[in-house]
Amino acid sequence: MSKESLPYVIVFTFIVAFAFVFVIAFADGVTAERVAQNQKLVATRAFLNAVGYLEDEPSEELAKFAAEFGEVDDESIIRTKVGGRDILIKRFSGQALWGTVSGVIAVDESVSEIIGFEIISQNETPGLGGRIEESWFTQQFRGETIPPEGIIVAKGEGKPDYDTDNGSIDGITGASLTSARIEKIVNSEISQLRKETAR
Amino acid sequence: MNGETPAAILKSNLWTNNPIFIQILGICSTLAITNNLVNTLIMTLAVVFVTGLSNTTVSVLKSLIPRKVRMIVQTLIIAFYVILVDIVIRAFLPEISKALGPYVGLIITNCIIMGRAEAFAQLNPPIMALWDGLTSGAGYMAVLVVIAIIRELLGAGSLLGYQILGAGFTTWTIMVMPPSAFFLLGTLIWVAKTIMIRKEST
Numbered sequence: 001m002s003k004e005s006l007p008y009v010i011v012f013t014f015i016v017a018f019a020f021v022f023v024i025a026f027a028d029g030v031t032a033e034r035v036a037q038n039q040k041l042v043a044t045r046a047f048l049n050a051v052g053y054l055e056d057e058p059s060e061e062l063a064k065f066a067a068e069f070g071e072v073d074d075e076s077i078i079r080t081k082v083g084g085r086d087i088l089i090k091r092f093s094g095q096a097l098w099g100t101v102s103g104v105i106a107v108d109e110s111v112s113e114i115i116g117f118e119i120i121s122q123n124e125t126p127g128l129g130g131r132i133e134e135s136w137f138t139q140q141f142r143g144e145t146i147p148p149e150g151i152i153v154a155k156g157e158g159k160p161d162y163d164t165d166n167g168s169i170d171g172i173t174g175a176s177l178t179s180a181r182i183e184k185i186v187n188s189e190i191s192q193l194r195k196e197t198a199r
Numbered sequence: 200m201n202g203e204t205p206a207a208i209l210k211s212n213l214w215t216n217n218p219i220f221i222q223i224l225g226i227c228s229t230l231a232i233t234n235n236l237v238n239t240l241i242m243t244l245a246v247v248f249v250t251g252l253s254n255t256t257v258s259v260l261k262s263l264i265p266r267k268v269r270m271i272v273q274t275l276i277i278a279f280y281v282i283l284v285d286i287v288i289r290a291f292l293p294e295i296s297k298a299l300g301p302y303v304g305l306i307i308t309n310c311i312i313m314g315r316a317e318a319f320a321q322l323n324p325p326i327m328a329l330w331d332g333l334t335s336g337a338g339y340m341a342v343l344v345v346i347a348i349i350r351e352l353l354g355a356g357s358l359l360g361y362q363i364l365g366a367g368f369t370t371w372t373i374m375v376m377p378p379s380a381f382f383l384l385g386t387l388i389w390v391a392k393t394i395m396i397r398k399e400s401t
Contacts, residue, residue: 009265016260016272020279027283031290038293123300126234128375130298174372 043091043104043120050089050106050116051082052142077196087115088193094185097177099123101132101185107146111194114151117141117186129178136160140169141186150187153179205330212334215395219342220388224310229343230380232302236359239347241288241295242302247336249280250312254332256280257320273316274307281306311339346383350374 001008044065053064069078069089077090086109093102101122106115119133131137140160144151147167154161154168161170171179203211218224225246232242256276257264264272285303289296296303306312315335320328351357354374356364373379 003263003265004267009268012263012265013268013272017275020275024279024282024286027286031286034290035293038290042293042297121297125376126232126238126298126300128372174376 046104046118046120047089047091049138050104050118051080051087052116053082077193082115085109088197089115090189090193091120092185092189094181094188096122096124096132096181096185097129097175098125101182105141105186105189105193107190107193109197111190111197112146114141114144114146124178125175128172129175131172131175132178132182137169137172144169146190150190151183153183153186155179203327205327208327208331209334212331212338213341214338217338217342217391218311218314218335219339219384220391222311222314223388224314225339226384228302228305228309229346229384230377232299233343233347233380234350234354234375235298236344236347236351238295238298239343241292242299242306243336243340243343245281245284245288245303246306246309246311246339247333248284249277249306250315250336250339251329251332252280253277253312254315254320254328255325257316258323258325258328261321269321270317273313277312277316278307311335342384342387345387346380349383350379354379 044061047065047069048061068080075091077088079086079088087106089104089106091104093100101119103119105117107113108115117138119138122130122133124130124132140162143164145165145167152168153171155171155176157170159170161168219229232238253276257273288303315332319331352363353371356362356368356370
């Protein structure tokens with residue numbers, strides 16, 4: 001059969017496509033569980049980090065997470081006790097500049113103080129808005145008193161604001177829009193948590 | 200292209216015909232991922248791997264591929280290796296996968312890979328095609344790593360995530376933004392061309 005004839009082209013293309021797709025499907029199937037585990041671990045770490053404890057081994061982390069929070073798949077508010085203190089912890093997601101940001105926020109029982117804030121996933125500009133997941137940024141929320149009108153993510157000063165009484169944290173220089181969206185997301189979560197506790 | 204020595208291919212791909220500063224290919228990723236050295240290394244290693252293996256595969260299959268569907272088959276082969284890389288990174292290096300985001304998938308569109316498949320792998324035996332692919336990838340890697348070192352050092356004061364410059368150092372925000380890659384790339388092309396022209400004239 002000629003290499004340029006129609007039947008050859010169709011058969012050849014079919015075989016090549018089949019062979020390559022088969023290998024990919026196989027590789028995907030083999031690693032699927034691992035990928036799912038990785039994703040679960042990222043969420044688990046965010047929860048544990050938000051309330052301030054972290055284990056060394058991934059398996060310990062998963063066990064601790066299951067013991068503290070049970071199965072968390074949605075954005076429902078979870079009440080739990082950490083170090084003898086009642087806290088509310090909640091997964092959140094919201095629109096930032098380029099895409100959805102999801103994470104975990106933990107507050108005290110009366111929603112007057114943020115206990116922890118962690119990012120699970122984001123699609124902001126790498127190196128700029130993407131820095132919202134770095135610890136210098138998320139640590140600023142730790143212990144921050146929540147003023148009645150909500151927290152403020154100020155225009156980037158170039159250094160973190162660890163003052164926990166001013167209700168303000170420092171945004172990211174060069175990523176004003178991402179910083180502003182984070183402020184909006186956090187405040188909307190705070191008002192939801194307040195509604196929940198007022199009930 | 201037939202009958203070139205491995206040394207000549209190496210010199211051509213790394214220097215006299217470097218994919219970035221002579222052919223100006225693969226610029227999208229040069230601008231996007233060079234603000235952090237770790238990401239750049241992983242990304243460029245992936246490109247070296249993909250150019251090497253896709254070149255080899257195209258070369259092995261070259262006598263079987265009908266001319267009219269050759270581009271489609273080449274794209275399929277390239278996409279195959281890129282998706283494999285993506286799957287491996289997602290499973291074993293989740294942090295890097297998160298940081299690189301959609302850029303790994305975009306290796307498929309890197310013109311260097313398609314260019315080498317068309318210009319070299321189709322006409323040469325598999326071993327030479329592998330060598331050509333690896334060295335082309337290395338030429339790309341070399342330029343990106345230089346840009347990444349400058350950008351991460353000035354933009355974040357660190358290298359490979361380790362703080363190098365003291366706390367008093369004010370980071371250059373422009374260095375983490377895409378425009379700085381334009382300036383640096385332009386400067387590199389200028390320097391490389393100047394050296395080449397000087398060598399030619401002597």
